[in-house]
Amino acid sequence: MISPRRLRPPTQIARLWLAGALLLYLGLAVYQLGLPGLHYDEAKEAGVNAMELLTGAPVSPFRDAGLSLFGVTLPLMVQDYIGALNVYLALPFLALTGIGVPNLRALPVLTGLAALLLLERAVSEWVALGRRLPSQEPAPISLAGLLAVTLLAASPSFVFWSRQGIFVTNLTQPFTLLCVWQGLAWLRRDRPRALLLSAAGAGLAIYAKLLALWVVGPFALLVATWILWRLLRSARVVDPQALPLPALSLPLLGKALLLFLLALSPLILFNLMTGGTVSRIGGNLGQSYYGVNNGEFLANLGTRLGQLIQVLRGDQFWYLGGVQSNPLAPFLAGLALLLGLAKGWRAGRRAHLILPLALLALAVVASTFTVSDLFVTHYALLHVALAGVLGLALAAFFPEEGLGSAWKALRGKERLALAGALGLILWLLLDGAASLGYHRLLGQSGGLGDHSDASYALAYHLRYNGLGSPIALDWGMDAPVRFLSQGTVTPIEIFGYDQLEQPDPAFVQRLGLFLGNPQNVYLLHAPGFTVFQGRRQAFLDQAHLSGGTPILEKTFSQRDGTPLFELWRVVR
Numbered sequence: 001m002i003s004p005r006r007l008r009p010p011t012q013i014a015r016l017w018l019a020g021a022l023l024l025y026l027g028l029a030v031y032q033l034g035l036p037g038l039h040y041d042e043a044k045e046a047g048v049n050a051m052e053l054l055t056g057a058p059v060s061p062f063r064d065a066g067l068s069l070f071g072v073t074l075p076l077m078v079q080d081y082i083g084a085l086n087v088y089l090a091l092p093f094l095a096l097t098g099i100g101v102p103n104l105r106a107l108p109v110l111t112g113l114a115a116l117l118l119l120e121r122a123v124s125e126w127v128a129l130g131r132r133l134p135s136q137e138p139a140p141i142s143l144a145g146l147l148a149v150t151l152l153a154a155s156p157s158f159v160f161w162s163r164q165g166i167f168v169t170n171l172t173q174p175f176t177l178l179c180v181w182q183g184l185a186w187l188r189r190d191r192p193r194a195l196l197l198s199a200a201g202a203g204l205a206i207y208a209k210l211l212a213l214w215v216v217g218p219f220a221l222l223v224a225t226w227i228l229w230r231l232l233r234s235a236r237v238v239d240p241q242a243l244p245l246p247a248l249s250l251p252l253l254g255k256a257l258l259l260f261l262l263a264l265s266p267l268i269l270f271n272l273m274t275g276g277t278v279s280r281i282g283g284n285l286g287q288s289y290y291g292v293n294n295g296e297f298l299a300n301l302g303t304r305l306g307q308l309i310q311v312l313r314g315d316q317f318w319y320l321g322g323v324q325s326n327p328l329a330p331f332l333a334g335l336a337l338l339l340g341l342a343k344g345w346r347a348g349r350r351a352h353l354i355l356p357l358a359l360l361a362l363a364v365v366a367s368t369f370t371v372s373d374l375f376v377t378h379y380a381l382l383h384v385a386l387a388g389v390l391g392l393a394l395a396a397f398f399p400e401e402g403l404g405s406a407w408k409a410l411r412g413k414e415r416l417a418l419a420g421a422l423g424l425i426l427w428l429l430l431d432g433a434a435s436l437g438y439h440r441l442l443g444q445s446g447g448l449g450d451h452s453d454a455s456y457a458l459a460y461h462l463r464y465n466g467l468g469s470p471i472a473l474d475w476g477m478d479a480p481v482r483f484l485s486q487g488t489v490t491p492i493e494i495f496g497y498d499q500l501e502q503p504d505p506a507f508v509q510r511l512g513l514f515l516g517n518p519q520n521v522y523l524l525h526a527p528g529f530t531v532f533q534g535r536r537q538a539f540l541d542q543a544h545l546s547g548g549t550p551i552l553e554k555t556f557s558q559r560d561g562t563p564l565f566e567l568w569r570v571v572r
Contacts, residue, residue, distance in 0.1 A: 014141040021146070021153040022116060028159045028435050029109045033102040036320060036447025037455045042166045043479035045078040046086035047104050050094055053087070057487045063274045076270040080280040081210035081371065083266060086166050099486050108165020111174060115162075115384055116152060118177035120145035123388045125184040127395075130352050135189040143398065148391025150424065152384065154432040156314030156324060161380045164451075168380040172212040175205035176381060180219055187223065190246040192255075199256035203263025210277070211367070211378055215385060218362035222355060280371055290373035290500075300368035307376045308364065311383045314434050316376050321445025324437035326430040332423050333390055339416070340393030353396065356389045394420050446559045449529060450476050454556045454564045458523075459484035461554065461567075470567070471514050471522045473539055475531045477565065491523060495532045502534040508542055515546045515570055522570070526555065526563035543570045 038047070052059045053074075059066065061075035062084075068074075075084045090107050097103040120141065128139035152158040161168045178201035186194035202220070205212035230245055261268070271277050287293055292300065310316050312333055315325035337357070344353050363382055370378075397420030446453035458477070462470060463485040472478050472491040481489050494510040496503060514520045524536055543550040548570035556565040 017146050021149045025153040029162050033105050035442050036451035037453035038101050038480045039167045039451050040476045040479050043483040046090045046166045047483040048479050049075050049087040050090040051099050051483055063276050065270050065273045076266045080276040083207040085171055085208050108170050111165050111170050112162030115173035116149050118174050120149050122177045122181040123148050123391050125181050129184055129188045144391045144395035147394045148387045151387045154435055156434045157311045157383055159435050160317055168377045169209040170380055171208040172205050172381045173384050175201050176212050176215050186246055192252050195256050196259055199260040200263050203260040207264050207267050214363040214366040218359050284371040288370050292370055294369050303374045304364055304367050307379050311379050319448045319451040320438050321441035324434040326434050332427050336393040340396040343396040353392050360385050360389050452558045452564055454558050455480045458556045458565045462489045467521050473535045474525045477523050495535050503538050511542050522568040524566045548572050
């Protein structure tokens with residue numbers, strides 16, 4: 001007969017499980033890392049500024065807002081709501097390995113790895129808090145934490161968003177999880193350093209991208225509510241088993257606030273210099289830049305809930321060359337949540353799953369407001385939070401938290417435990433099949449649209465034919481070309497950002513400055529891929545009016561032969 005001690009596998013087994021999940025993620029994430037093609041946002045929000053800093057070229061900070069230090073301009077932000085952290089973190093990767101796409105993407109892949117490790121810590125800390133483990137001990141690796149990491153390791157959404165993590169600003173993931181982990185550790189262990197780290201993580205997450213507020217804000221609210229509830233309860237009921245409330249003093253709060261603001265200082269300075277974030281939010285309160293009505297809460301909520309399901313399936317990556325998915329993931333997730341809630345309710349552990357689920361629900365509600373559009377990429381952060389909730393739900397399928405109890409339940413053929421194990425295996429297999437399927441499609445297509453590797457051919461043609469200053473008449477070409485050419489080609493964007501559907505009144509005037517020089521070349525998207533409308537026709541009309549003849553000199557196509565980029569000249 002096996003003794004209870006033998007039924008508790010040592011910590012090494014938990015570590016091996018964790019290491020296996022991390023290796024699975026890395027294997028799927030690093031394969032053919034140069035594909036798909038470099039997206040504009042990857043280049044704009046990290047690559048170009050990092051390349052400029054490394055090569056000594058003049059730095060082009062967003063809105064010309066930067067700090068001058070030792071003769072070098074350091075950018076503060078890369079968008080009104082995205083900080084420049086990726087720029088600085090990319091520097092060692094590019095300095096050590098050279099300027100290239102896989103070199104740049106090594107950063108977000110490792111960011112995803114850090115997110116998995118911190119997810120396990122955050123979930124395990126919540127489990128330890130719920131089980132009232134001694135505050136002197138770090139939280140042991142929990143079954144729930146391992147399950148959460150496993151659910152992400154092969155997920156197409158997590159794997160392929162991590163590969164292009166700069167595109168989705170996946171830096172919000174580890175910093176937000178650091179905030180949650182250390183905030184929970186402060187509640188359980190009453191260590192001032194944990195509160196300070198939580199505050200710093202919150203500030204860095206928000207600086208990385210403003211949408212981290214969706215999680216950081218509700219988490220701070222839930223922590224404050226929990227402390228208040230404990231204070232009111234302790235005044236009425238004495239619970240000798242309850243963990244003591246963490247000590248909170250004005251000096252400690254002041255230090256936490258200082259660290260939070262210090263992490264946000266580049267964002268604050270940027271707004272003192274430009275007012276960009278404030279004006280961007282203020283100007284899009286009612287209707288966003290892309291036309292989303294922020295007042296239509298229910299419609300936006302419906303869109304966001306649909307995206308949450310889509311992220312579980314992983315079928316949003318059409319631009320990799322086709323669609324793969326795990327069609328059972330939403331069903332398995334819903335079943336896990338329902339059974340996990342029911343099991344926790346019967347066991348008297350209602351808060352164990354309800355509070356994390358409430359945090360996720362509040363984040364989804366917050367996500368219905370946008371200054372841009374209801375992009376599914378925004379859910380790269382909430383996907384990680386959802387995995388944490390699902391890990392807690394699946395762990396409830398077993399009698400007690402821990403690998404030992406899970407193994408005992410499986411050996412005893414307990415139905416719920418067997419169902420949980422089979423569901424996890426099925427989920428993992430379907431996710432892995434979808435991720436491998438995307439890799440197969442990607443190897444054939446090279447990426448589609450804005451993610452096509454046709455941009456590589458465009459950049460190399462411009463560089464090695466001495467076309468250093470092409471005139472960009474549409475969005476999406478400038479930053480990738482600058483990075484891929486290592487700064488030897490600098491497109492001049494004249495299409496104008498103010499209006500999407502038609503050129504602004506000054507467009508013709510800007511275009512006229514270049515039409516007189518027959519050496520100039522002009523970049524356009526092929527019909528069907530145009531982002532900023534009306535510029536093509538205006539260019540053709542003005543070329544004829546100026547006495548020239550527009551000539552399509554070269555076309556750059558996707559691997560399937562579909563034209564994507566066009567290179568024009570105006571001859572006389």
